[in-house]
Amino acid sequence: MKKAVIIVSLFLISAVLFLAFQTEKDSREFVKVMDKSFQKPVNSWQMFDGPSPLIFRADANGFHRENIDGAMAEMAAGNLPNPLFSPNGKYVASIASDANPTREDQENEWQLRIFDDQFELISQIKLPRYLDENAPAMAISNRDGSVITGRPATGELRFLSPSGEIQREITLFADADFDLERSLILRISADGQKIAVLATKRSAAPADSNAPNPDGEPHLIIFSASGDELSRTRLPGFAANQLRINPVGDQFLVNGYTVHQTSGAIERYASLYNENGEAVWQSDILFKHAAFSENGANLILSDNQRVLTVDISANAQLWQAEFAPENGMISAVSIANSGDAAVLVAKNEFRDGIFLFEQPQLQIRNRNGDVLQQFDFTQHSFEHPGLALSPNGDVLKIGFRHSFQMYRKTL
16 A cells, blocks of 8 residues: 555655646747848848758848858858759759740740759759740759759659759640640758649639630649659649648648639648558648658648648648738748747738739747747838748747848757
8 A cells, every 4th residue: 555655645646747847848938149130121031940940031232141050141142033942942043044935936944053052053054945935833852952853834853963964754634735824833851752742634614614625623642763753643723822841751741722702712722641652630721831850740721811731641731820911921930840830820812013012020939829928029021031930949030121030049
């Protein structure tokens, strides 16, 4: 009996200590440790975590890399039109053309340049440019700077070596016609082993329209790094326009929708697929922002007003929250390995030819959706913000139009 009492007492003491530790851990707050101002307005930010965190900002003079370990000293700069970053920022690609093709000169060239994170030129690749067509879809690998390009109008993919040599060419739909409005999005996993393609056979139209074939037939197609097709899945809905791949390369998030012309109704969905192309989770949200945690265990996604998180191991929603339109719209989200999340909301207006977001508010929520901390940045604004929670959830980085701020959790 005495032994049982001792065991129970030890258990209760352990439980109390555990709860005390958790309370102490959960009560830690972010404290500002860095605030750097910029005279030139920053148009957009790119933030990457890893062994050497990378931060890039874009202004009228081009892209700049910042070194947060050196008091945000600028390390490199480059004038990069239409930049595309590899998943961890190790490589950046820029595509541009000096001239516009005319009907007499139906073909021209895109100049694709590949740089490392110091903006040192690694290679320059020439791609054909066709009349009335936009720049090709692209994804760049973290492994070696190799590139996958896609021509939306024809649904053709090219797997290119870092030097521009064609390794493989693939036509996604053998029975599809030429279509300038076809959707084609490419994503590559952080390890470079999986390529995800979101593609439609044709442009979509309202379900009850007079179009001969209103269904765009969106597909999620997954390839290996060498171009072998691993799975092909017909997606629900008539159209799709967002694709994300988790860092591990085994989960794929897509959205889609179907418009009904007569009633004005829109069917919306977001679906999570595994590497076999099997749907493992679905919601009725048409997301605009989404992010996976570094370990691939958690997912956060949002439209303008609603945000929710998903436990990927359980394929279950953890929590969701709504923000009233008068408080602004959700502009950025980020999530840590623990499930702690950051949600940035701001009011926007069209001014001087741009959409400017003002009076931003930032919420930090835990895995259960409880608000741990809220920031009101009334003196700041942004066009395209930067927002990143570190994988361990202890560092928060925010980029505004004229400021970069970094916060750390107190001990």
